[in-house]
Amino acid sequence: xxxxxxxxxxxxxxxxxxxxxxxxxxxxxxxxxxxxxxxxxxxxxxxxxxxxxxxxxxxxxxxxxxxxxxxxxxxxxxxxxxxxxxxxxxxxxxxxxxxxxxxxxxxxxxxxxxxxxxxxxxxxxxxxxxxxxxxxxxxxxxxxxxxxxxxxxxxxxxxxxxxxxxxxxxxxxxxxxxxxxxxxxxxxxxxxxxxxxxxxxxxxxxxxxxxxxxxxxxxxxxxxxxxxxxxxxxxxxxxxxxxxxxxxxxxxxxxxxxxxxxxxxxxxxxxxxxxxxxxxxxxxxxxxxxxxxxxxxxxxxxxxxxxxxxxxxxxxxxxxxxxxxxxxxxxxxxxxxxxxxxxxxxxxxxxxxxxxxxxxxxxxxxxxxxxxxxxxxxxxxxxxxxxxxxxxxxxxxxxxxxxxxxxxxxxxxxxxxxxxxxxxxxxxxxxxxxxxx
Amino acid sequence: xxxxxxxxxxxxxxxxxxxxxxxxxxxxxxxxxxxxxxxxxxxxxxxxxxxxxxxxxxxxxxxxxxxxxxxxxxxxxxxxxxxxxxxxxxxxxxxxxxxxxxxxxxxxxxxxxxxxxxxxxxxxxxxxxxxxxxxxxxxxxxxxxxxxxxxxxxxxxxxxxxxxxxxxxxxxxxxxxxxxxxxxxxxxxxxxxxxxxxxxxxxxxxxxxxxxxxxxxxxxxxxxxxxxxxxxxxxxxxxxxxxxxxxxxxxxxxxxxxxxxxxxxxxxxxxxxxxxxxxxxxxxxxxxxxxxxxxxxxxxxxxxxxxxxxxxxxxxxxxxxxxxxxxxxxxxxxxxxxxxxxxxxx
Numbered sequence: 001x002x003x004x005x006x007x008x009x010x011x012x013x014x015x016x017x018x019x020x021x022x023x024x025x026x027x028x029x030x031x032x033x034x035x036x037x038x039x040x041x042x043x044x045x046x047x048x049x050x051x052x053x054x055x056x057x058x059x060x061x062x063x064x065x066x067x068x069x070x071x072x073x074x075x076x077x078x079x080x081x082x083x084x085x086x087x088x089x090x091x092x093x094x095x096x097x098x099x100x101x102x103x104x105x106x107x108x109x110x111x112x113x114x115x116x117x118x119x120x121x122x123x124x125x126x127x128x129x130x131x132x133x134x135x136x137x138x139x140x141x142x143x144x145x146x147x148x149x150x151x152x153x154x155x156x157x158x159x160x161x162x163x164x165x166x167x168x169x170x171x172x173x174x175x176x177x178x179x180x181x182x183x184x185x186x187x188x189x190x191x192x193x194x195x196x197x198x199x200x201x202x203x204x205x206x207x208x209x210x211x212x213x214x215x216x217x218x219x220x221x222x223x224x225x226x227x228x229x230x231x232x233x234x235x236x237x238x239x240x241x242x243x244x245x246x247x248x249x250x251x252x253x254x255x256x257x258x259x260x261x262x263x264x265x266x267x268x269x270x271x272x273x274x275x276x277x278x279x280x281x282x283x284x285x286x287x288x289x290x291x292x293x294x295x296x297x298x299x300x301x302x303x304x305x306x307x308x309x310x311x312x313x314x315x316x317x318x319x320x321x322x323x324x325x326x327x328x329x330x331x332x333x334x335x336x337x338x339x340x341x342x343x344x345x346x347x348x349x350x351x352x353x354x355x356x357x358x359x360x361x362x363x364x365x366x367x368x369x370x371x372x373x374x375x376x377x378x379x380x381x382x383x384x385x386x387x388x389x390x391x392x393x394x395x396x397x398x399x400x401x402x403x404x405x406x407x408x409x410x411x412x413x414x415x416x417x418x419x420x421x422x423x424x425x426x427x428x429x430x431x432x433x434x435x436x437x
Numbered sequence: 438x439x440x441x442x443x444x445x446x447x448x449x450x451x452x453x454x455x456x457x458x459x460x461x462x463x464x465x466x467x468x469x470x471x472x473x474x475x476x477x478x479x480x481x482x483x484x485x486x487x488x489x490x491x492x493x494x495x496x497x498x499x500x501x502x503x504x505x506x507x508x509x510x511x512x513x514x515x516x517x518x519x520x521x522x523x524x525x526x527x528x529x530x531x532x533x534x535x536x537x538x539x540x541x542x543x544x545x546x547x548x549x550x551x552x553x554x555x556x557x558x559x560x561x562x563x564x565x566x567x568x569x570x571x572x573x574x575x576x577x578x579x580x581x582x583x584x585x586x587x588x589x590x591x592x593x594x595x596x597x598x599x600x601x602x603x604x605x606x607x608x609x610x611x612x613x614x615x616x617x618x619x620x621x622x623x624x625x626x627x628x629x630x631x632x633x634x635x636x637x638x639x640x641x642x643x644x645x646x647x648x649x650x651x652x653x654x655x656x657x658x659x660x661x662x663x664x665x666x667x668x669x670x671x672x673x674x675x676x677x678x679x680x681x682x683x684x685x686x687x688x689x690x691x692x693x694x695x696x697x698x699x700x701x702x703x704x705x706x707x708x709x710x711x712x713x714x715x716x717x718x719x720x721x722x723x724x725x726x727x728x729x730x731x732x733x734x735x736x737x738x739x740x741x742x743x744x745x746x747x748x749x750x751x752x753x754x755x756x757x758x759x760x761x762x763x764x765x766x767x768x769x770x771x772x773x774x775x776x777x778x779x780x781x782x783x
Binding site: 030031032033034035036037038039042043075100105127128129130134160161162163164393411413 | 690694697698701702703704705706707708709710711740741742743745746747748749750751752753769770772773774775776777778779780
């Protein structure tokens with residue numbers, strides 16, 4: 001009774017207080033300003049040239065590589081070193097006011113030292129407005145791998161600012177075509193994400209298509225016509241060892257790995273019509289996944305690893321379909337135009353990216369799987385073969401520049417495009433590799 | 438001895454009267470008597486049978502009477518008379534002997550008779566004694582029996598007495614117990630009555646308190662209602678009075694809110710990890726010049742990159758656009774909250 005009274009009194013007191021507070025706040029009506037839109041431009045970052053001690057390789061400018069990486073992401077806008085008021089390499093030399101005047105949000109400073117056959121980098125990232133250090137680390141790499149060290153720093157800076165893992169230390173696979181004296185040379189190449197350190201893994205006079213990285217980044221699956229017909233190979237990058245995994249009558253194409261690396265989805269026409277199959281790489285078992293009179297192809301596992309996306313012309317033209325699990329009833333995803341193909345699901349499961357044709361031009365587009373809203377991401381016109389970075393933030397695709405095939409990287413938010421330096425001839429069929437440690 | 442002495446003194450007398458002869462004769466007589474008397478003496482009566490049954494015994498011959506020698510005269514004084522008397526004595530002795538024999542016979546007979554009588558008497562006595570014994574035994578038996586009975590009776594009585602006493606004790610105990618229980622019951626009843634009384638009193642008190650409390654609450658409610666009414670009236674009056682001023686200030690404030698929103702939107706770079714679900718709230722304090730006095734993250738988005746982007750945006754403005762009117766500034770912009778939520782991601 002007494003307790004209840006006390007509780008009641010306390011409640012009454014609280015209610016009174018609440019009423020008072022409400023009245024007070026009503027009287028004061030504290031202002032609330034809602035910010036629902038951010039800047040459309042990229043984040044301004046100053047990457048100050050690193051101080052160097054010791055005889056470092058001249059052609060491997062770490063701060064420049066970091067600057068290029070951040071720029072390529074489309075999410076950052078870097079300040080040219082000649083515009084900097086000072087070139088600090090330590091915190092005590094950083095004058096935040098200067099960087100604020102220059103409109104910079106973040107400043108990266110650091111120094112490089114040669115230690116025996118290794119290069120050691122000590123670097124710090126500061127938030128100019130908050131005047132706080134948000135990253136500080138020492139990292140090292142062999143003298144021959146200064147680029148790897150630079151990409152590592154880019155990854156760390158990217159993650160510290162955006163909260164998303166960086167993908168600058170990953171690799172790309174793509175196919176180049178060079179025609180010399182009427183003879184075509186197809187080359188399967190692997191490079192850094194900025195196109196540097198490219199190496200040829202396979203060369204053939206016949207087409208090479210659809211390279212696909214294994215989840216551990218150690219193997220590539222691709223289609224090669226070297227035998228005169230399309231055959232799917234699995235190629236170990238470290239050893240160069242190649243294994244024929246699909247050489248069935250008819251079409252053998254569009255290989256795609258399961259997230260656990262055990263299965264390979266592929267398109268086969270062994271039964272007369274192009275259908276999607278799943279091959280168990282351990283047992284060699286083959287399971288037919290689709291069964292339709294139309295063409296079903298270009299399958300990719302979704303982010304869960306249970307379902308898949310694929311292209312089918314069962315509705316008349318090529319459209320993207322989704323199967324929630326192997327053998328489930330497919331659902332059509334794209335409706336925006338008569339041509340939508342080559343689906344590439346994003347790692348967060350929210351979007352699916354694909355080639356979209358409109359008014360005779362091919363673009364890269366994406367559909368929000370939650371809302372069904374479609375967004376066209378590129379404007380160039382002959383865009384094809386999209387491939388997502390493993391963090392889902394960048395997308396590389398093949399396009400034409402001055403009539404020549406090149407690779408372009410964009411931010412999935414539709415930011416600035418960055419074209420990879422074109423080698424001789426055409427570049428096509430890019431495939432972005434996984435993040436590996 | 439005496440006979441030997443006599444014989445020596447009679448050497449001149451006839452042979453037959455000589456003391457030797459006399460002694461021999463006397464001795465012979467004595468021997469005979471002795472033999473006869475011995476055999477008589479030997480004939481002792483049979484011990485009466487122990488049994489109480491009597492047995493008739495044939496009468497025994499009377500024994501010869503025993504010659505008493507107590508009256509023999511003194512040797513010296515009677516030596517002359519002795520001679521004379523010897524004749525007579527011998528005659529006398531013969532006669533006496535004859536008489537003695539008769540007497541002995543008689544005595545024997547009498548003795549026998551006496552004996553028979555005595556035996557009879559003894560038997561009778563014995564019988565009597567036995568009877569007496571039997572009687573006594575009977576009596577003893579009876580007495581023992583009586584004693585036994587008495588004893589049993591006594592024991593029974595003792596037992597009965599003990600039982601009675603025990604019963605009495607039990608009764609006493611039971612009585613006491615009953616008394617005690619009664620007392621207890623009475624005590625309990627008394628206590629219960631008291632408790633009930635106390636409870637009733639408490640209940641009355643509680644009811645009284647509740648009643649008072651209700652009254653107080655009702656009064657408080659009434660007062661509260663009155664106060665609320667007054668407050669409402671006051672508020673309405675104030676609102677009406679302040680409306681014009683408020684409208685003026687609000688329009689002014691809205692103008693500067695829009696300016697701040699625009700500046701912050703340009704200054705904010707939502708990180709690529711941002712989602713539409715993320716919201717960060719910051720409390721801002723400004724100086725009347727529009728300079729940032731302080732900023733505090735009051736509600737995190739859960740994503741540190743997002744929170745930092747918001748903080749960075751707020752701190753990036755050198756000077757916030759604020760109204761010159763001090764009242765409007767104090768009212769809206771001295772302290773306010775900014776919410777960052779990317780409802781529309783780029």
